[in-house]
Amino acid sequence: MGKKTISVVGVPMDLGQSRRGVDMGPSAIRYAGVIERLEKLGYEVKDIGDIEIEHGKMIKDEKNGIRNLKSVVDANRKLARTVEEIMKEGSFPLVLGGDHSIAIGTIAGVSKFYNNLGVIWYDAHGDLNTSETSPSGNIHGMPLAVSLGLGEPELVNIAGYAPKLKYENIVIIGARSLDEGEKELIKEKGIKVYTMHEVDRLGMSTIIEETIHYLKERTDGIHLSFDLDALDPIYAPGVGTPVVGGVSFRETHLALEMLAEENLITSAEFVEVNPILDERNKTGSLAVDLIGSLFGERIL
Template sequence: MKRLAIIGMPMDLGQTRRGVDMGPSAIRYAGINERLKSLFDEVQDLGDIPIGRPEVSIDQESNLRNLELIAEKTTKLAAKVDEVIESGSFPLVLGGDHSIAIGTLAGVSKHYQNLGVIWYDAHGDLNTAETSPSGNIHGMPLAVSLGLGHPLLTNIGGYQPKVRPENIVIIGARSLDEGERALIKEKGIKVYTMHEIDRLGMTKVIEESIQYLQHKTDGVHLSLDLDGLDPVEAPGVGTPVNGGISYRESHLAMEMLAEANLITSAEFVEVNPILDDKNKTATLAVALMGSLFGEKLL
């Protein structure tokens, strides 16, 4: 029996632009429940993790924005994701900014010996307090999941690391900070930048990614940031970067992942309806989820 559980994480604490906390509502408004009902035996929407309207705070020691709040809220998300997997459902988390991945991965990884991660994103999200130009934690979740960063974040779930560098594939990168580039080289993380996507084509990129992950991992988490796509097609994101992955390439990627039956958990993040054009980005996110879960034209 195929069961899906949807968890909303309306958190905007990892960055400074307001509106991304409305992402889960925008995705629901775009028809996610109706779209996915035909693809599963059971679709359960568990509502949102309560975030409230907390005061913004800067940690004096590390200069990280909303450090304690993010640790607290992502711990709640981790517990909910853990519960969903325990119940035998596929967890689908709706963001929120990308700092929510700290909680998602903390909840997912304890169920796997060798979790793989596909990070579909314009950014590496591999900063730490030392390398971050902004102190915004939404630029750090992948580093945190590797066990790099503030202990309040790396120890969520009571263990670290959540993922090993050799089990990560980043797809769509085109904006990396200096510290992130150094870390990618040092840890040997597999990255397909837009250069590789243009040169090899998305078919080859996904074939290679599947091959790279499928034999050494016992589960693969997809973390899809809508800014991985080109802002012409996904305008409702907080940190758009020109020259991104196309709508068609993204559908192909999701369809190929569906065929490979590789993905065991997923999150779609950074949908900001305030910056969007008629909910275009949330509608796109829902269409990509359809493809990821096996929707076919014929």
């Protein structure tokens, strides 16, 4: 990363899904000491606070089945503007969630600064649903699709342009819960995905080496979208949508350490920390440990 300035912004939102609690994620990560950890590593850190979220009644659209569409659109518009300002200042945007629907705003704010933004989507889920394929109507299962230009126009056109990403510039790591519509899209568009089968078979070191090689030659910036539910619930119990059989603590640290060594990540978000479901802020503290690895922290 170099020793550039890091700008931290929280998005205390749980409107992209139906399980309450992830709106407290940014507070949990801050409480676990993320600012102090980054400063200890030698970075200048600007904590610019939280995006203001309007918490109204949970609404499901009768026409398309999507939950809280207007509120999620409004929040992501604010986030996109904030991230754009961070980028203009030459600072590194580090976004703390909040549910994964906030990736819509983060990517909207970042992508306009690159011709070919790459994305590493470290997640148990593909987040490639639209209203036609989503079994739940939860927008936190749609942000990658939205960033590719698929879905509701109000979401797709946040920040005034679409699409934000190209199919060939995405790598999903840790997937183990994919809906049928997502599987079809992955196969149709040839999206590069490392499921837990590949993690077990190839090992994380090989996967990150391949990911770096794949994205390095075709992108001019790489955004890391990190969902804590990528890890097995043994390590990260306090997440919005836990799925057993996930990536381990050490595999994940290795992945982030290798990415830090290559100095390729240009923006990042860490999402889906849910303190209500957590054990003494275990997941919030884990998020801080992982952020430390991403920004160059080492055992020795």
